[in-house]
Amino acid sequence: MINRAEHILKHTFGYLSFRGKQREVIQTILDGQDALVLMPTGGGKSLCYQIPGLVREGLAIVVSPLIALMQDQVNALQQLGLSASFLNSSQSREEQNLVMRSIHDGSLDILYVAPERLLLDSTLNRLMATDVSLIAIDEAHCVSQWGHDFRVDYLGLHVLRQAFPGVPRVALTATADDRTRHEIIDRLALSDPAVFVSSFDRPNIRYIVQEKGDAKAQLIKFLQGHKNAAGVVYCMTRNRVDGMTAWLQGRGVKALAYHAGMSTDDRAENQRRFLREDGVVMVATVAFGMGIDKPDVRFVAHLDLPKSMEAYYQETGRAGRDGQPSEAWMVYGLQDVVRIAKMVQDSNANENHKRVERSKIDSLLGWCETNTCRRRALLRYFGESQEDVCGNCDVCLNPPKTWDATEASQKLLSNIYRTGQRFGSGHVIDVLRGKDNQKIQQFGHHKLSTYGIGAQFSDRQWRSVIRQLLVQNYLLVNEEQYGALQLTEKSRSLLKGEVKIFLREGIESAKPERVKKRPLNVSESDSSFWDALKACRKELADDQGVPPFHIFHDATLMEMMQYRPQSNAEMLTINGVGEVKLNKYGDEFLEVIAQFPTK
Ligand code: ADP
Numbered sequence: 001m002i003n004r005a006e007h008i009l010k011h012t013f014g015y016l017s018f019r020g021k022q023r024e025v026i027q028t029i030l031d032g033q034d035a036l037v038l039m040p041t042g043g044g045k046s047l048c049y050q051i052p053g054l055v056r057e058g059l060a061i062v063v064s065p066l067i068a069l070m071q072d073q074v075n076a077l078q079q080l081g082l083s084a085s086f087l088n089s090s091q092s093r094e095e096q097n098l099v100m101r102s103i104h105d106g107s108l109d110i111l112y113v114a115p116e117r118l119l120l121d122s123t124l125n126r127l128m129a130t131d132v133s134l135i136a137i138d139e140a141h142c143v144s145q146w147g148h149d150f151r152v153d154y155l156g157l158h159v160l161r162q163a164f165p166g167v168p169r170v171a172l173t174a175t176a177d178d179r180t181r182h183e184i185i186d187r188l189a190l191s192d193p194a195v196f197v198s199s200f201d202r203p204n205i206r207y208i209v210q211e212k213g214d215a216k217a218q219l220i221k222f223l224q225g226h227k228n229a230a231g232v233v234y235c236m237t238r239n240r241v242d243g244m245t246a247w248l249q250g251r252g253v254k255a256l257a258y259h260a261g262m263s264t265d266d267r268a269e270n271q272r273r274f275l276r277e278d279g280v281v282m283v284a285t286v287a288f289g290m291g292i293d294k295p296d297v298r299f300v301a302h303l304d305l306p307k308s309m310e311a312y313y314q315e316t317g318r319a320g321r322d323g324q325p326s327e328a329w330m331v332y333g334l335q336d337v338v339r340i341a342k343m344v345q346d347s348n349a350n351e352n353h354k355r356v357e358r359s360k361i362d363s364l365l366g367w368c369e370t371n372t373c374r375r376r377a378l379l380r381y382f383g384e385s386q387e388d389v390c391g392n393c394d395v396c397l398n399p400p401k402t403w404d405a406t407e408a409s410q411k412l413l414s415n416i417y418r419t420g421q422r423f424g425s426g427h428v429i430d431v432l433r434g435k436d437n438q439k440i441q442q443f444g445h446h447k448l449s450t451y452g453i454g455a456q457f458s459d460r461q462w463r464s465v466i467r468q469l470l471v472q473n474y475l476l477v478n479e480e481q482y483g484a485l486q487l488t489e490k491s492r493s494l495l496k497g498e499v500k501i502f503l504r505e506g507i508e509s510a511k512p513e514r515v516k517k518r519p520l521n522v523s524e525s526d527s528s529f530w531d532a533l534k535a536c537r538k539e540l541a542d543d544q545g546v547p548p549f550h551i552f553h554d555a556t557l558m559e560m561m562q563y564r565p566q567s568n569a570e571m572l573t574i575n576g577v578g579e580v581k582l583n584k585y586g587d588e589f590l591e592v593i594a595q596f597p598t599k
Pocket residue numbers: 015016017018019022039040041042043044045046047295321322553575
């Protein structure tokens with residue numbers, strides 16, 4: 001049967017080989033066993049159930065919470081010549097009846113269904129009377145009451161075990177942690193599932209963290225390296241989203257906004273444009289999240305710190321699902337640290353919960369300040385050990401220098417002590433640098449022994465020292481005292497000279513090397529060829545009202561450009577060109593290629 005699966009992979013999907021654990025997962029399901037699949041976003045989870053669904057007799061049921069995406073998923077399968085459909089509340093009664101009939105006929109291969117819809121008696125009864133090949137439960141972490149994507153309907157899915165005895169069930173998710181894993185197995189009542197955990201590494205994503213200066217200017221500069229590329233810019237609040245969108249639009253960037261304060265229609269329209277049009281930059285809060293099923297997002301930029309490593313990983317994971325070079329870019333500064341600490345403090349959560357939140361933030365901050373490979377540190381956080389450095393993060397590309405900051409730190413700590421541990425970083429730095437202003441006069445701080453002892457460093461350098469001491473717990477921000485900097489237990493050893501401390505030079509001073517690997521490597525002479533291929537794709541997509549990547553992915557067009565297939569047979573060797581798509585679109589693309597003969 002696995003041969004049959006391989007045949008479908010090549011001829012229907014047009015892919016050369018299985019990726020990661022796909023083969024093993026498919027084998028397990030073909031053997032009739034339950035499975036739990038943990039794979040990062042873009043890892044290729046869909047094929048894990050689509051292919052066995054086509055190999056095994058009967059209808060494959062795919063449970064998904066993402067109603068808005070079902071139409072797209074079904075279109076994509078129909079593009080491949082498969083018989084797929086969906087059932088959810090967005091359909092009219094007639095449409096639903098039509099689908100129910102096709103289930104009855106046995107003419108359907110794959111059915112996407114929302115959990116609440118599946119669990120209706122009428123739907124369940126109809127499906128139980130049908131030959132079902134497998135049940136896939138996508139976004140399975142939605143059963144976890146602790147996760148932020150919890151869906152109460154997912155809790156009812158355990159009935160599927162009794163309702164469909166002997167039918168293999170496969171649960172899939174991109175959430176990695178151990179607790180969620182056990183919750184999924186438990187709550188979905190999977191029986192003795194084979195568990196597949198892929199590496200959560202996303203090697204095509206380059207991680208870059210910079211110190212926040214003029215964030216807007218930094219963003220514009222970053223975007224200049226990503227002209228006409230689709231990307232997401234995450235901001236913390238709705239206001240910031242609106243402001244940033246308008247500002248980018250004013251600078252000629254095709255930017256759209258997305259946040260929970262907009263009407264459903266406006267959000268849907270902007271999401272639609274993001275999927276359909278080339279090169280849209282979506283400025284969004286985290287409300288723009290799960291289920292952005294767009295493979296060619298070239299970058300995810302964070303203008304504000306996310307609230308944990310988990311959130312950071314999930315948000316940046318939306319870049320580069322197609323495996324092409326992509327960037328996760330973030331700026332952060334002292335203000336972020338203070339703001340987040342305040343948010344945690346002000347929240348209504350109980351102390352225990354706050355402690356967890358704080359430690360999550362500390363992990364993220366520590367990671368921002370790391371002076372070893374970022375990818376390795378990220379994977380370690382998720383429990384994967386990796387020895388080698390990656391060569392594709394800012395630290396690897398541009399190793400930060402460290403300096404002996406013992407004396408500077410002592411000056412800072414004594415100054416905080418002498419000013420009474422009552423002031424935020426701005427005033428503390430002013431005193432250190434010997435500034436003359438009203439506040440200093442008012443408190444008589446110009447008379448302190450620490451006044452002006454740190455004049456040799458800039459404001460920015462001091463902020464960097466403060467940030468790193470905060471991360472390392474030599475300092476804390478007291479929220480009850482309006483963000484005053486205060487000493488900790490640990491400060492004493494540093495003040496007494498019992499320990500030495502080395503800090504990294506401001507990460508801002510390490511200029512990221514010119515990005516060598518330009519996304520998608522389109523050279524000047526190729527760019528008109530590339531544009532022609534994209535224009536051809538866009539025209540075909542518009543004719544059918546589907547997003548361009550439903551016709552072919554960027555990666556597929558790139559291969560066409562590289563290998564310049566001249567015939568149908570050559571076209572079939574291109575990754576992403578299967579037989580149905582060859583028949584539908586081969587001629588159009590061969591024609592474009594013929595217009596660009598090799599030099
Ligand atoms: P996930 O659901 O895990 O985020 P998808 O199933 O959407 O990921 O797959 C991500 C991308 O990788 C898709 O564009 C898909 O077509 C592609 N892909 C999946 N498996 C393979 C494979 N074996 N060879 C080439 N491309 C693949």
